[in-house]
Ligand SMILES: Nc1ncnc2c1ncn2[C@@H]1O[C@H](COP(=O)(O)OP(=O)(O)OP(=O)(O)O)[C@@H](O)[C@H]1O
């Protein structure tokens with residue numbers, strides 16, 4: 001009934017200050033929830049993008065034995081054949097064959113355990129963009145003898161800089177320990193500090209003489225032109241090369257997908273809690289409004305306004321209040337996300353450095369999917385309806401004879 | 408024509424704890440076209456009686472017939488509907504919705520009755536004219552005097568074409584002039600349109616104009632007199 005909507009709307013504004021306070025409270029509560037969600041969702045997406053780009057890639061191909069025992073001798077049996085196939089595939093944007101060796105890094109004063117990654121410098125650059133991550137010194141493409149790239153975190157920890165010398169010790173194919181002297185060519189930094197602290201890059205061609213017998217490729221990282229293509233590409237490769245272990249990003253790092261789902265869940269829980277808290281305020285506001293209008297509501301029932309309509313009127317008033325607040329909150333949320341999605345927010349000031357250790361970027365670009373807003377809208381409407389029930393029931397319990405008599 | 412009949416109507420408040428016998432075996436009948444004042448000292452049961460025959464509250468004992476309907480046996484929701492279509496109310500105060508204009512307040516009751524909008528509007532205007540408020544149609548109650556508000560309430564009570572109008576001390580909050588003004592309007596409606604009016608009052612000047620005066624004492628009918636006026 002149109003008149004009921006009109007009366008409810010006007011009733012909301014009878015106590016302008018009280019209604020405004022409630023609307024602002026709902027707005028700010030939701031705004032906070034939305035913005036925190038956008039920050040965390042932006043952080044997750046960036047972490048995902050960076051993890052995929054810098055570390056995992058879309059698909060990894062390995063000798064299945066290598067997954068069980070990370071020994072350098074378990075390599076890709078026919079690297080040339082695989083290479084040819086990968087070069088021919090149009091959806092592949094880049095790939096990089098790597099030699100992986102576990103070992104020790106020693107300087108004059110210190111030694112630490114690390115993973116050594118032997119790369120084809122050009123291929124690695126086109127696959128993971130490693131060359132873009134160089135902070136100091138140079139990438140290892142055109143360097144002289146035995147250059148090595150070390151992570152910023154490690155460089156800081158054991159005080160190395162470009163030009164420093166160090167010794168890498170690792171197992172060769174026969175399982176014997178070999179040592180070789182390397183010179184720091186550059187210092188890189190990825191989004192994951194722990195990774196940076198434990199991985200060094202050298203050229204495959206420099207490793208070869210120490211590893212022995214031809215080259216060993218332990219891992220091939222592949223990046224597709226589009227993440228949507230990954231599943232199909234993976235299936236194709238599995239058919240073509242059944243002898244290898246071929247894993248897509250979600251197989252390699254299931255926690256990435258899981259993390260994203262978890263984060264989504266947590267945000268919803270946070271929002272539900274915010275709305276739950278706000279609903280107390282709403283119930284209180286509406287109860288006050290119902291009690292103030294005891295005589296008026298009694299009069300309405302006395303002259304013949306039925307229970308359904310009285311109930312609906314109070315319910316609509318509650319819903320108006322909630323929706324106006326929700327609309328305000330969403331507007332604020334939307335505008336502030338738009339504002340910061342360009343510039344980003346530097347979290348370094350509030351502990352972004354330690355975030356970086358866990359693979360999170362320190363400058364966060366908040367973002368939210370539209371579906372989130374739809375879901376939130378549904379949540380708000382459900383809250384509004386649930387919240388309105390109690391005050392509306394209270395209104396129904398008024399006895400017209402007593403309500404009109406009340407002094 | 409007989410429109411209201413009560414039989415052994417009794418009402419006891421606080422049945423369990425501290426019983427108050429507000430009405431005691433009241434037998435009364437009302438005819439169409441009456442202009443009746445219910446009088447009596449404070450606490451004698453006037454409001455209680457009007458609430459009973461208005462279907463706002465249920466008696467402890469006895470029966471109430473409105474036309475052929477025995478209303479004490481109606482369910483609460485049926486009773487609301489019955490009130491809407493059969494009874495007009497004017498209370499002492501808080502009669503109107505403050506968010507609606509005078510005309511909207513009058514129309515509102517017809518909206519509840521699902522009257523068609525065109526007829527509704529014309530009737531609201533006509534009724535407000537009858538109570539002398541043609542220039543206050545679009546004014547909200549807060550901008551009206553107490554007397555004007557009561558006149559809107561009378562127009563609202565008439566709007567639903569009820570069988571009778573109940574008014575509980577309609578002039579109690581009004582100054583003398585406004586009270587007379589309201590009384591004149593009610594009298595004229597009664598005479599010219601044969602509207603049945605039953606009201607409670609303490610005001611001797613109001614009582615002097617009534618054609619029937621029922622006096623309640625301690626919840627029982629003490630006297631029931633008719634006057635030719
Ligand atoms: N809800 C209630 N609970 C208990 N007692 C009540 C209630 N309502 C009225 N009473 C009592 O019933 C008796 C009759 O009250 P009622 O209001 O009908 O009198 P009245 O004639 O209208 O009085 P007044 O002239 O003061 O308006 C009084 O003793 C009153 O105290």
Ligand SMILES: [Mg+2]
Pocket residue numbers: 453454455575
């Ligand atoms: Mg009374």
